[in-house]
Amino acid sequence: MDLIVNKNVKLKEVEMEDAPSLYALIHANRGHLRRFLGWIDATEGTADIEMFIAGSRQRRMMQNGTDYGLWYKGRIIGVVGLHYMDWINHCTSIGYWIIENMQGKGIMTAAVSRLIRYVFDELGLNRVEIRCAVENEKSRAIPERLGFTREGQIRQGEWLYDHYVDHIVYGLLKNEWRRA
Template sequence: MFVHKITEELSLKLVDLHNANELFELTDANRDHLKKWLPWLDGTTSVEDTRAFIQQNKEGYAANRSLTTVILYNGKIVGTAGFNTINWFSKYVTIGYWLADTYQGKGIMTKTVEALITYAFDELKLNRVEICAAVENTKSRAIPERLGFKLEGVRRSAEWLYDHYVDHAIYGILANEWKTDTKATR
């Protein structure tokens, strides 16, 4: 089982079926907050939907195609983060994440994404990490910007959000850029 301790309070753990109730309750409590930027909320209306999501992600992990973790802050699930896609041929991952509204502004997501990037480069020996966020989602975009990613472009009408399309800002960082940066400058 994948578990990664980031700080005394913060760790990542591979999502598991026993997390279904807590994860669904967190999702449900943050539905309005999350729905601004994530397209899957209407399809997550019960614990069974969350169990299906977890099972799909466990299969992705077993097949070495993805890694979905719950973010634990003082032992409590506060969001999810991970590699939505692992492309072994081209040696890159795409990172996705969300955090409960009441836990934002504490540096949790920046530390989480930093740990995932380090894992991708140092442990998985990948070459590239990519993060996509809706152009108007300034909080989500702040994470790659804070961590030294380069804005590589904008994908127009990249995602359908319930009743409209949103453009995505595409951020990337390469292994050699990450290694030459110092944490103090991030």
């Protein structure tokens, strides 16, 4: 299901037809994205994006998460996703990226906020988690802005090409969520 964020921004579940434009975005933003995303160097062509989209569609079919294209004024500029849906424990986890020159406008905070509303109000889950590298200040600012609690730190939680980074775990519970 697509999610309307505001008059300029919407989240559309990724489909195969998005693969060429998504690959072009990633290719044009390699330097920006590879700083905190470990899969950029392994993304060598549209076929890799098609595999990602196939995996995303499968998770969607299994009701185990999905990925959304982040669309701004009719143009795809990033991705936001639910990594999984844990229906036993009523929780999920969010990840995201946006192209370099669309940062700094609050677009991702608005998109994540809309996704959280969907998770709590429409899916009925109870907990959302976001994990960010300690050094990833722009990413950490998103859960901090949205009222998440810093719950802990995971040592060497992610391998980024030639080094590990520690992760900060942020959590938000349904009864803490303030509707904007």
